[in-house]
Amino acid sequence: MKKLVLIVGILSxxxxxxxxxKHPALGLDGPVFCGSCHVMEEQVETYLxxxxxxxxxxxxxHVPHSLVPGxxxxxxxxxxxxIGVLRDKDPYTIExxxxxxxxxxxxxxxCHGDLLHVVGDTKRDGGRFCFDCHxxxxxxx
Amino acid sequence: MEKRSLSGxxxxxxxxxxxxxxxxxxxxxxxFDSNNQKLKTExxxxxxxxxxxxxxxxxxxxxxxxxxLQNGENTEMPSHFETKPYMKILYAGLGYANEFNExxxxxxxxxxxxxxxxxxYKVGASCNTCKSTQIxxxxxxxxxxxxxxxxxxxxxxxxxxxxxxxxxNPETMExxxxxxxxxxxxxxxxxxxxxxxxxxxxxxxCAQCHVTYYFEPGTKKVMxxxxxxxxxxxxxxxxxxxxxxxxxxxxxxTGLVKARHAEYEVFQGSTHESAGLAxxxxxxxxxxxxxxxxxxxxxxxxxKNIEESCGVCHREGAEWLESRVDDIQAKTKExxxxxxxxxxxxxxxxxxxxxxxxxxxDLLAQAxxxxxDGQWYLDYVMVxxxxxxxxxxxxxxxxxxxxxxxHQAIQLARDATGxxx
Numbered sequence: 001m002k003k004l005v006l007i008v009g010i011l012s013x014x015x016x017x018x019x020x021x022k023h024p025a026l027g028l029d030g031p032v033f034c035g036s037c038h039v040m041e042e043q044v045e046t047y048l049x050x051x052x053x054x055x056x057x058x059x060x061x062h063v064p065h066s067l068v069p070g071x072x073x074x075x076x077x078x079x080x081x082x083i084g085v086l087r088d089k090d091p092y093t094i095e096x097x098x099x100x101x102x103x104x105x106x107x108x109x110x111c112h113g114d115l116l117h118v119v120g121d122t123k124r125d126g127g128r129f130c131f132d133c134h135x136x137x138x139x140x141x
Numbered sequence: 142m143e144k145r146s147l148s149g150x151x152x153x154x155x156x157x158x159x160x161x162x163x164x165x166x167x168x169x170x171x172x173f174d175s176n177n178q179k180l181k182t183e184x185x186x187x188x189x190x191x192x193x194x195x196x197x198x199x200x201x202x203x204x205x206x207x208x209x210l211q212n213g214e215n216t217e218m219p220s221h222f223e224t225k226p227y228m229k230i231l232y233a234g235l236g237y238a239n240e241f242n243e244x245x246x247x248x249x250x251x252x253x254x255x256x257x258x259x260x261x262y263k264v265g266a267s268c269n270t271c272k273s274t275q276i277x278x279x280x281x282x283x284x285x286x287x288x289x290x291x292x293x294x295x296x297x298x299x300x301x302x303x304x305x306x307x308x309x310n311p312e313t314m315e316x317x318x319x320x321x322x323x324x325x326x327x328x329x330x331x332x333x334x335x336x337x338x339x340x341x342x343x344x345x346x347c348a349q350c351h352v353t354y355y356f357e358p359g360t361k362k363v364m365x366x367x368x369x370x371x372x373x374x375x376x377x378x379x380x381x382x383x384x385x386x387x388x389x390x391x392x393x394x395t396g397l398v399k400a401r402h403a404e405y406e407v408f409q410g411s412t413h414e415s416a417g418l419a420x421x422x423x424x425x426x427x428x429x430x431x432x433x434x435x436x437x438x439x440x441x442x443x444x445k446n447i448e449e450s451c452g453v454c455h456r457e458g459a460e461w462l463e464s465r466v467d468d469i470q471a472k473t474k475e476x477x478x479x480x481x482x483x484x485x486x487x488x489x490x491x492x493x494x495x496x497x498x499x500x501x502x503d504l505l506a507q508a509x510x511x512x513x514d515g516q517w518y519l520d521y522v523m524v525x526x527x528x529x530x531x532x533x534x535x536x537x538x539x540x541x542x543x544x545x546x547x548h549q550a551i552q553l554a555r556d557a558t559g560x561x562x
Contacts, residue, residue, distance in 0.1 A: 001148060038180035046434070048339075049427040051454040054417050086169065088176045 020071035029059035037085060043094060043139060050138030061107045062100065073103065105129050188311035193274040195304035198311075204430045209304070211439035215246040218253070224474075225523065227481035230488060231516060234391045235399065236261030247303040247440055255296070264356060266290040270320065270363050271350035273299040274306040277319040288361040308346040316342040320349040326365035343419035348405035351420075353521070355380075355387060355398070371406035373521040373539050377514065393491040395509040400520035407525050411532035426450040466530060473522070473529030476540045480519045483547035487512050490554035497558040504557035508550045515546025 019028060027033055031053075035044035047053055052061075063077075064070045077100075084091070096104065105123055108130040109116060116122070122130055131137060185201045192198065199206030221241045222229050232238040240258035244250070250272040262268070267288050270276055279295060280287045287295065310317040318324055318334055323345065327334040337345055353376065357364045369375040377398070386396030408414050413423070421436065426449035428437045443450035444466060447459040455462055491508050494500050518539045522529065529536035 001151065036177075038177055038182070041180075041182050046427075049434075049436070049453070082173065085176050085180070086173050088179075 030057040034058045046139040052138035198305040204435045209438040212246045212248040218242045227485045230485045234388050250302040262292040266295040269295045274301045274304040316346050322363040323349045326367045343421040347420040351404040353401045353403040393488045395512045403525045407531045423450045469533045470528035480540045480543040487547045487550035490551045494554040494557045501557040508553035511546045511550035515543045519543035
């Protein structure tokens with residue numbers, strides 16, 4: 001009996017952890033899953049009209065890249081948004097949080113770092129975020 | 142025994158726990174789903190399933206409708222013969238040789254087809270297939286008889302040009318295929334068009350009309366000659382196998398096939414298509430309207446909105462981008478002109494050979510075969526909008542073949558006369 005509980009427990013935990021990864025086969029990181037919350041429709045639509053749709057998924061910009069911080073962040077924001085809709089208290093105007101801004105900035109540099117090797121992190125020494133100037137990338141606001 | 146009854150109790154406990162857990166998850170999901178449904182972008186009301194009038198759709202989607210009405214700005218309709226005089230000679234024997242103007246775009250389809258030279262109406266009702274939102278309804282009403290009706294019988298019933306219903310499902314606004322020819326062409330290739338992704342649909346709705354087609358002899362049905370593939374050589378092979386000639390050139394007596402605006406076919410395999418783009422990515426850019434952005438429904442050259450169309454990916458600036466496009470188009474036009482003029486020479490040489498007494502019939506037939514092949518390759522590029530830009534490398538490739546076929550036709554025609562002229 002104990003053995004059964006243990007096995008089921010381990011399996012559920014592994015499954016839960018698996019969901020937190022950005023494994024493409026799960027599809028939990030892209031526009032179809034993120035857009036299944038209808039409040040995200042505009043974000044998905046604008047993304048689909050952008051060049052970033054050709055090479056990135058939502059999570060590539062909005063979730064930290066490394067596994068542990070990525071999984072923790074995904075679990076935290078995912079649960080927060082889920083509870084938001086559940087309580088019918090979701091934001092109708094979606095704006096990126098201060099934490100989210102840092103994550104996006106880090107991800108800009110993760111892919112475009114080569115281009116920026118001379119400039120470095122635009123945020124350094126009281127600088128601006130990449131998207132302070134590139135307002136329309138990729139959500140065309 | 143005691144041990145067994147204890148484990149039985151535990152089992153009951155576990156089962157009840159699972160039931161409670163599953164129950165609460167179900168309740169949570171239900172609440173989530175009902176709240177989530179409320180967040181859907183609000184629809185103002187339901188458009189009728191067969192609403193053919195774009196103005197009615199416009200009441201629900203005023204910004205999209207406003208950009209659709211912009212199609213009215215496209216008022217130029219120059220004759221193709223002004224810039225491509227060789228067309229007139231190559232199309233001899235067809236209505237196209239009498240008059241062939243560039244059409245003014247989607248909102249003028251009915252006005253423009255009613256103004257063309259009447260010699261082009263003799264083909265029948267099928268010509269109306271891409272001119273009005275009412276056509277799918279009429280095809281449903283008349284069945285196979287639609288295609289065999291006279292041009293006037295169908296045309297006199299048409300009131301609205303190309304519009305919303307041609308590409309959109311009025312209930313969900315999702316893209317839809319309304320023309321049977323495309324669905325059937327996919328089916329004959331063993332492909333199910335209902336399985337197309339959203340991105341594929343953003344090209345396929347255009348492919349309902351912006352493709353080459355022919356009217357099936359007998360039934361007069363609109364058919365896409367794609368059974369072997371959509372490229373120039375594959376389509377020619379399809380026609381050859383069917384022994385199909387659309388018309389005979391009166392001077393050269395060559396059995397010819399006619400290409401039509403093969404934008405979709407040419408685009409397949411191009412740099413932009415391989416990168417994952419669809420027609421709508423360049424031709425329906427996201428445009429700022431008031432405080433929001435909508436996909437432009439003004440279907441025209443992307444050069445009119447370079448920033449919005451090309452700028453999504455290319456950051457080099459409008460001026461540089463336009464110079465690149467101009468360069469590709471000018472070079473394609475230059476080679477196309479050479480191909481066109483050489484093809485005219487081929488027609489002339491074959492005509493001379495035909496009138497020469499004692500001509501070698503075998504060599505003459507070979508010359509005509511070269512004329513047929515060459516004119517097809519030329520036509521596939523020549524009548525496709527964009528002067529090669531939809532696929533520059535392939536267009537140049539086809540023009541190169543056309544020039545070679547034309548020269549072979551000229552040589553064979555001269556050989557056929559045996560130097561008697």
